[in-house]
Amino acid sequence: xxxxxxxxxxxxxxxxxxxxxxxxxxxxxxxxxxxxxxxxxxxxxxxxxxxxxxxxxxxxxxxxxxxxxxxxx
Amino acid sequence: xxxxxxxxxxxxxxxxxxxxxxxxxxxxxxxxxxxxxxxxxxxxxxxxxxxxxxxxxxxxxxxxxxxxxxxxxxxxxxxxxxxxxxxxxxxxxxxxxxxxxxxxxxxxxxxxxxxxxxxxxxxxxxxxxxxxxxxxxx
Numbered sequence: 001x002x003x004x005x006x007x008x009x010x011x012x013x014x015x016x017x018x019x020x021x022x023x024x025x026x027x028x029x030x031x032x033x034x035x036x037x038x039x040x041x042x043x044x045x046x047x048x049x050x051x052x053x054x055x056x057x058x059x060x061x062x063x064x065x066x067x068x069x070x071x072x073x
Numbered sequence: 074x075x076x077x078x079x080x081x082x083x084x085x086x087x088x089x090x091x092x093x094x095x096x097x098x099x100x101x102x103x104x105x106x107x108x109x110x111x112x113x114x115x116x117x118x119x120x121x122x123x124x125x126x127x128x129x130x131x132x133x134x135x136x137x138x139x140x141x142x143x144x145x146x147x148x149x150x151x152x153x154x155x156x157x158x159x160x161x162x163x164x165x166x167x168x169x170x171x172x173x174x175x176x177x178x179x180x181x182x183x184x185x186x187x188x189x190x191x192x193x194x195x196x197x198x199x200x201x202x203x204x205x206x207x208x209x210x211x
Contacts, residue, residue, distance in 0.1 A: 025143075026143075029143055029146075030143065030147050030148065030149070031143060031144055031147040031149065031150060033147075033149065033150075034147055034148065034149040034150075037149060043149055045148070046148050048148075049148055
């Protein structure tokens with residue numbers, strides 16, 4: 001099994017709700033730069049923040065954060 | 074207001090006392106001692122005063138206080154601070170090593186070389202200590 005990387009749908013979900021990065025950051029009590037870095041996949045959130053995001057969007061974590069795995073080649 | 078700011082009041086007061094006492098001792102004590110008293114006293118006084126002003130500002134601007142709290146406790150910012158501190162520690166160790174070599178080459182007193190080596194050794198010991206301590210906690 002080869003572990004690849006974490007992708008996320010945060011930007012897509014945020015825009016669906018009509019929120020700016022700043023507004024989402026205020027709701028989650030993190031900085032706007034953190035939201036931007038997560039959306040650009042430059043930063044992986046902690047499990048606590050991932051849960052906060054999932055609870056905010058009323059979805060499961062794995063529906064927002066997708067860890068790509070390649071099975072044995 | 075005093076309850077919230079008691080540490081800042083104590084810092085500021087201690088700084089002021091040091092500076093005033095430094096002035097008082099100017100003619101009798103060595104210049105190095107009064108210099109240290111002025112330096113540390115002024116730093117403590119300004120730190121205390123800045124803390125008090127910051128608390129008053131935050132009390133009248135809750136939005137700004139909330140934003141500042143978020144920036145300080147933000148997980149990405151914390152991670153960046155830890156990573157930066159770690160990099161600086163690594164660079165400083167090499168700088169201390171280079172400085173120790175320079176003191177040998179230019180034939181400075183041995184105690185200077187040993188002081189620099191000692192600081193490096195203390196850094197390494199503290200690193201091992203904290204690594205083990207945090208390993209047990211996490």
